[in-house]
Each structure stands twice: as C-alpha cells, then as structure tokens.
Amino acid sequence: MLIHPWDAPQDDTEWQRWLATHDFGQLAVNGPPGEPPFVQPLHFAYDADRSEAVTHLARPNPLWTALETNPEVLLSVVDDYVYVPGPWQADPAARPDHGVPTSFYAAVQLRCTAHVVDDPQEKAELLNRQTGHFQPEGGSAPAAVGEAPYGRLLSGIRGLRLEVTGVRAKFKYAGKRSAEVQDRIAGALAGRGGPRDTAAREHLLRRRGG
Template identity: 35%
Template sequence: MHIPLPDRTLGESEWRPFVEGQGFGHLVAAGLGRDVPVVVPTQFVLEDDHVYLHLAAPNPIFGALAEQPRVVLSVAGDWAFIPSAWKAIDDEDPMLGIPTTYYAAVQLEGVATVASEPAAVAAVLRRQLESLQPEVPVADPELAHPARLRSIRAIVIGVDDVRAKFKYGGNVDERHRSAVIERLAARAGPGVVPLPTAPPRGSATRYRRTAPRTRALASSAHLRDRRVTGPAPFRGVLPLPFSALKSASPVLGNPANHRRAVPLTYEQFRYAFANAVTEEEAKELYATFAVPGSGVPLFQAATANLNPWTQAKVKSKDPERGPLLIIDGEKDNTVPWAIANASFKKQKRNPGVTEIVKIPDRGHSLVIDHGWRVVADTTLSFVRRFAQP
C-alpha cells in the first residue's frame, strides 16, 4: 500500500481505534507457489498486539496457512467519493477538478497460529462474543455446542508490522479541503450525522468528530426549514465555557492536528459526547460511532473571531435563510447552552423565524443515543409548522 506523507497517521493512537471500531476485514494468506493468495472476509478482535478470529474448518485459507503462516489482515472503511466539481473553488473550472476518494485503510501483518483444540477455540469465541455483544452473558461453548466446536478453527495472529493510511485531503490547502468538507456535509456523507430514522444499535452510520462542526446552515434551494443540533460557534459567537475547551482539547491541544484525523479515547468520548447516558450505553456508542475525524473544523471554529477570512462565518441576516430551529442538550459539554444561546441571539436578527429548544438531561450524543426520537419529534413539529409546499 502506497502511503504518501500527507496520508500518514499519528501512529497507534490513530489507527488502533479505527481498526477496533471496524472489527471486520479481509484475511490474506499467500501460501507457497499459488497463482493468487487466499482472501477471506472475516470479523475479528484486536487486543494489544494480537488478532483473534475463527473460521469453519473447511475454509481454504487453512491450506495456505499450513504452507506459509505469515498473513495480512486488511481493514478499510469510511470511504467517500469526491467528484471533480467539489475540488474547484472560486473561479476554478469545475470540469478540471481532480476526482478522488477519501478513505482509511490499515494492514496488520504477522504470523498466524491455528488452533483446533476445543478449549482454545472456545477461548477465541468468548473473546469475540464479549466484544461484539458485551450486554449478553457468554455461554460456555464447550458445554453449549461441543459438536460445533470440532468444526471450527481458531486463528491467533501475532501482529509485528502495521501499515496505516488515512486519505482525507491532507495534500491540498485548507480552503479546498474545507470546501470538500462542506459538500460532504450537504450530501450527508462521512463527516456528518444525519437525523436518525431508527435507533443507533447496529447502524452502519459512523460518527465523525467533524459532524456538528460542518455548518448545517448552508443555503438550500429546495429546503428552507432548517434544524441545527449542538451548533458549533461561528464568527461573532463569543462564549467559550470550560467544558467546550476540555471537549476540544484532544484536537486543539496539538497544532499539528489541524491537518490530521484525530481519534478520541473512550474517556474523551465519554466526556465530550456521552456524558448524559449510562456507562453501558456510552461504551456501545463509542464502539459503534467513534472514528478519527478531521481537526480542520475545530480549528476553524476556535479561530473564527481572530481570522477575518475564516470559513466559520454565517450570513445571519440573509433573507433567504428561512425558519431555523436550534436544538441543544441541557448537559452538552461540547456545545454548552452558552454557545447555543449565543448562536441563537445572532441568528435571531434574521427576518425569518428563529427558535431554540433545550432538551433536558441530554448530552452531545442526543441524535444518536436512546433519546434520538425526542430530537426527531421536536424537529418534525417545527418543520410541519413552517414547511413550504
């Protein structure tokens, strides 16, 4: 895998949360003297420097492993196609933009050990089940399904080399990169959190830290009614509570993060997003939605009142804006009420309807946690009052 300098990661602190969050990849075994390697899609668990997985005994990969135990586990995700026109800004010809694809990819290389003994297979199964469904007690596979254990083989890979690539426009300047981020937000692609239509359990939607930072206030020709949840501060919004600084510190604490995708530890995610839910739900949200996200929007928001050319500005008096609803969680640490209310006061200068709602006992995860329906119902009620036919 070719990894140019702008696509290199921060190291284990960045690639490990991505791999653990994906939990699914392709195991590649070259064997000896084969025309092509054996490639098997599989779930897995990464713990420390070992990967654990299981496959059915007839799987052809075991023949290749017997010939040569060295393997590669390839994990990729969070991809988004970037059209030509998205790479053009100002007077640049949209037909001359260079299309590309943003994605993250990690390759774990190491030596695989195969186990067929029931106790060893059961131990790997327990590891996987405890990771995939921690809320369900794991029955002893040796007692519950002794016959099936004999048809399964466990694989443990000792990882000794890692290649990681996070291709998110690090090779272009900030203005072009910001233009792509804004267009991804408008398309509801990687980088935003769309309003859920179902509870988040098992959802394939991946939560990126850039989500509320990308402005949902962009003009829209076909939709005049807008809802902003946990709005990021823009130019003219002055309050900066301690909790907001603490939430942003994993990104803003290192100026080099301006051009990087930054992961959050569970503790950081718990404080910034999942502080108003139970520990059990917080862990589920972290496992389901937390992936490294671009530091660009946070740096833009943090410097909005210092940079006269900032991207983080809003035409609050635009007569074409239409009705606007701002929703904030009472316990939101990332966008506390002081920021949301200051945004509301700026937006209230608009001739259109501007309203704000504080949802009790909710944090920044309010659109993806168990109470998502309250946000949905509040939004739908607003839209029904002002939607144009």
C-alpha cells in the same frame, strides 16, 4: 498501499482508536504456487495489549492448507470511504471542471503471523474472547468443551490467532489540499449527506485540527 506523508497517521493512537471500532476485514493469505492469494472476509477481535487479533473459520475452509504452508498473512480493514467529485477538489484559481476526482478512505493493514488453534480448550477460550468483544452485554452461553450448546460444535472449526508483526495505516482526507479547498469539501460532504459522508467529513476536520 501507498502512503504519502500527508495521509499517514498522526500517531499510533489515531489508527488504534479507529481500529477499535472496526472489526470486520479481509484476511489475505498466500495461495499455492501459480494461484492467486486467498482473501477471506471475516469478523475479528483485535487486542491491542496482546498485539494480536483472534478469529475462527470452518474446518473445511481452503485457507488452512495455505496457512500451514506460509503463516505470514495480511489483515486489511477499510471503511469511511467516499467518492469525491473533481469540482470539489479544484484549486481556487482553476476552473471547477478541471478538478481531479478522488477517493477518501481510512485503512489499516496488519501484517501478522498466523497461529492455528486446534486444542479444544484453547478454541473455547478464543471463542469466548470473540464473543466478549462483540457481545459485551452478554446474552450467550460461554463455549465450554463437552458442554451445551457449543461444545459439540468445536470440532467443526479451527481457531486463529494473528500475531501482529507490522502495521500500515492511512487516512486519505485531503491532507495536501489548502484550507480553502478543505472547507469546500467539508461543506460539500455535509450537503450531500450520503453513506459515510459524515464519517469522512469528521476525519477531514479532525486531521486539520478544527
């Protein structure tokens, strides 16, 4: 992922706060020789204090063999993306139809070392961490080895701890454009009111400081 200086996070807090509210991504795992990478969409729970993400997958998933061969993986999360028409980006001195269209988006890529969790007790603890993240209000029985309702299901899954070893983050929201063009884009996003336009506009305004 190319990250220009004007698209880089202003500090670690920026991407950490964003990631705290985005917990669905794609896990990219190196495929066998001669094969493309495996890409698995999944929910995960990111723990900033432990610098890891936890998740689980069904035991028959083909990712496991690839993970055991090479545990270095990438967890990619992308959201708040919109299409920006060319006229919105045109320089004030140029013709509107000469503006260059682009995409706005926020992205965080976590480079991780994957640790497979097969111990039943550890799997139950991992599941409870995930449930606690997604259902902080409760409502579900805890997972416990040998106990209903989830104890008998533990053998059908494998847990996964993703130890974060590197982070690349990007917030592509007209950072290199003039204030005049940024104002035009912000107004156009507000007027269009499409999916994710509000979130994209908030990023643009926040990153320019107003």
